[in-house]
Amino acid sequence: MLIIKGLSMSFNKGTDNELRLFDGLNLEIEKNRCTALIGPNGCGKSTLLNLIAGSIKLDQGQIILDGEEITKLKEEERANLLGRVYQNPYMGVSPSLTILENMALADKKGERFTLKRLIRKKNIDRYREILRELNLGLENKLHTKVKYLSGGQRQSLSLIMATMKHPSLLLLDEHTAALDPKTSDLVMKKTKELIEKHAITTIMISHNLKDALEYSDRIIMLNRGNIILDRRSKDITEDQLMEIYRKKLEMVA
Amino acid sequence: MDIADLTVEGSFPFGAFIFAKLVTSGLNPIASTLLSFLFGTLAGLLTAILFTKLKIKPLLSGILTMTILYSVNLKTNGKANIPLFSHASIYDLGPIMITLIIIALIIKVTLDSFLKTEIGYLLIATGDNESLVKSLGKNSNNYKILGLMLANGLVALSGALMAQYQGFVDITMGSSIIVVALASIIIGDTIGKKSNRIKNTSKAIMGAIIYKIIGGIAIDLGLEPSDLKAVSAIIVIAFLSYNNLFSQLLDIKRIRGGEKYADNKRPVNELQ
Numbered sequence: 001m002l003i004i005k006g007l008s009m010s011f012n013k014g015t016d017n018e019l020r021l022f023d024g025l026n027l028e029i030e031k032n033r034c035t036a037l038i039g040p041n042g043c044g045k046s047t048l049l050n051l052i053a054g055s056i057k058l059d060q061g062q063i064i065l066d067g068e069e070i071t072k073l074k075e076e077e078r079a080n081l082l083g084r085v086y087q088n089p090y091m092g093v094s095p096s097l098t099i100l101e102n103m104a105l106a107d108k109k110g111e112r113f114t115l116k117r118l119i120r121k122k123n124i125d126r127y128r129e130i131l132r133e134l135n136l137g138l139e140n141k142l143h144t145k146v147k148y149l150s151g152g153q154r155q156s157l158s159l160i161m162a163t164m165k166h167p168s169l170l171l172l173d174e175h176t177a178a179l180d181p182k183t184s185d186l187v188m189k190k191t192k193e194l195i196e197k198h199a200i201t202t203i204m205i206s207h208n209l210k211d212a213l214e215y216s217d218r219i220i221m222l223n224r225g226n227i228i229l230d231r232r233s234k235d236i237t238e239d240q241l242m243e244i245y246r247k248k249l250e251m252v253a
Numbered sequence: 254m255d256i257a258d259l260t261v262e263g264s265f266p267f268g269a270f271i272f273a274k275l276v277t278s279g280l281n282p283i284a285s286t287l288l289s290f291l292f293g294t295l296a297g298l299l300t301a302i303l304f305t306k307l308k309i310k311p312l313l314s315g316i317l318t319m320t321i322l323y324s325v326n327l328k329t330n331g332k333a334n335i336p337l338f339s340h341a342s343i344y345d346l347g348p349i350m351i352t353l354i355i356i357a358l359i360i361k362v363t364l365d366s367f368l369k370t371e372i373g374y375l376l377i378a379t380g381d382n383e384s385l386v387k388s389l390g391k392n393s394n395n396y397k398i399l400g401l402m403l404a405n406g407l408v409a410l411s412g413a414l415m416a417q418y419q420g421f422v423d424i425t426m427g428s429s430i431i432v433v434a435l436a437s438i439i440i441g442d443t444i445g446k447k448s449n450r451i452k453n454t455s456k457a458i459m460g461a462i463i464y465k466i467i468g469g470i471a472i473d474l475g476l477e478p479s480d481l482k483a484v485s486a487i488i489v490i491a492f493l494s495y496n497n498l499f500s501q502l503l504d505i506k507r508i509r510g511g512e513k514y515a516d517n518k519r520p521v522n523e524l525q
Contacts, residue, residue, distance in 0.1 A: 075387055076390050076391055076392050079388050082388075084388060091384050091385075092385065093382065094377070094378040094382050095381060095382065096377070096381050097374070097377065101374060104374075105378060105385070105389060108371060109388075109389045110389075113371040113391070114370070114372065115371070115372060116370060116371055118373070118374045
């Protein structure tokens with residue numbers, strides 16, 4: 001479970017352009033559930049993920065993951081507990097390395113890197129097995145460099161790499177936004193399969209309301225750093241959500 | 254890494270000057286050459302600290318270290334030019350050509366096997382995609398430091414080998430060495446572009462040899478040895494501009510097929 005207590009954060013602190021985004025935000029994300037974050041541009045979705053991951057520093061507040069306070073941990077220290085998939089499919093992989101090399105790197109996550117050989121023969125079959133579950137034929141392309149894969153294949157690999165060590169929390173930052181609709185559907189389905197199979201607590205940002213509803217257990221709408229809607233996904237339809245989205249945004253605009 | 258590390262202009266003569274200091278003090282040439290590698294790593298470490306810890310831009314960090322090394326090089330022996338003809342050298346061990354080939358092979362094989370290790374792959378990944386390294390729970394700055402130390406160690410080692418080959422060290426021997434290195438890498442990179450089989454280390458070695466052959470041809474054609482610097486710069490310009498212009502041509506094609514094409518169509522549709 002992720003608990004965020006009294007989170008405050010401003011951009012351009014101490015200048016005339018200071019912009020206070022979060023002012024004492026409280027939020028609890030339940031274990032083994034997928035929570036979708038939606039909201040207009042600039043509402044703080046991505047910033048919230050960056051704050052959780054430690055890519056941006058918070059001004060005040062606490063972040064507690066599975067009972068452990070991680071507020072003071074550096075980005076790379078938090079990374080051991082988190083998995084993250086970005087919008088850009090190149091962000092989660094090393095493009096000049098092969099699929100096998102990328103998998104082996106992800107498999108060492110959180111461990112000490114030494115002068116032993118990275119690729120161990122005994123692990124290859126296990127990687128192949130994991131890739132086979134994706135059903136994209138990647139298991140037969142182990143020695144292909146990742147830059148020669150399609151966007152969907154690359155993003156599916158990022159997803160596998162981010163979840164390989166079963167992180168306490170998975171952050172999906174619009175990870176299907178750069179893909180065409182068909183590939184996006186496929187990657188979303190694979191995502192759902194993966195997080196259900198390994199029971200991974202997930203926060204997902206989506207601009208696609210339909211996807212956000214269909215693939216999440218709970219839906220949270222943010223606007224200017226405030227939670228303006230928090231519902232079970234099954235208790236609300238896409239039309240209702242659209243209606244609320246429009247109304248709330250008109251109200252503040 | 255996407256950094257033009259100008260430290261090399263200083264660490265190349267640095268390796269040579271350290272070698273000269275050690276060998277004239279009576280140390281044997283093999284140990285002196287190896288120690289010049291270690292001193293070179295220190296030069297890399299300085300640049301790396303400047304840009305990872307003090308947040309100075311990488312290019313400027315390199316220039317600053319290079320400038321410091323210029324004074325350091327003059328200080329080590331107290332003069333700008335030291336003859337080494339009368340001292341022992343690594344080439345006394347056997348024919349120069351064979352000695353050099355063996356040294357190059359040892360370095361290549363060591364480097365190749367290092368790049369196959371867990372740390373080696375992190376080094377590659379740092380140059381490729383820093384955010385991946387962070388997501389693996391590692392501080393990517395440590396690997397930038399490692400990379401720069403390794404690279405400058407090797408450059409200093411080359412400086413020491415060069416000093417023994419030419420029989421003297423000179424304060425200007427490092428000038429525009431970065432262009433020579435760039436030319437070698439760029440030429441090497443064009444070899445077997447489509448194949449995964451040729452290792453990058455082999456490409457770099459072949460590139461350096463081809464570069465020297467081009468230089469030799471240039472002199473055969475009647476150019477002065479002093480013109481070679483311009484020649485190496487022109488080689489770099491030619492290869493880089495070829496790559497840039499070539500990719501730009503492809504871009505223009507894409508634009509024609511895409512947005513611009515659609516934009517131009519709109520008024521026509523309106524008229525109809």
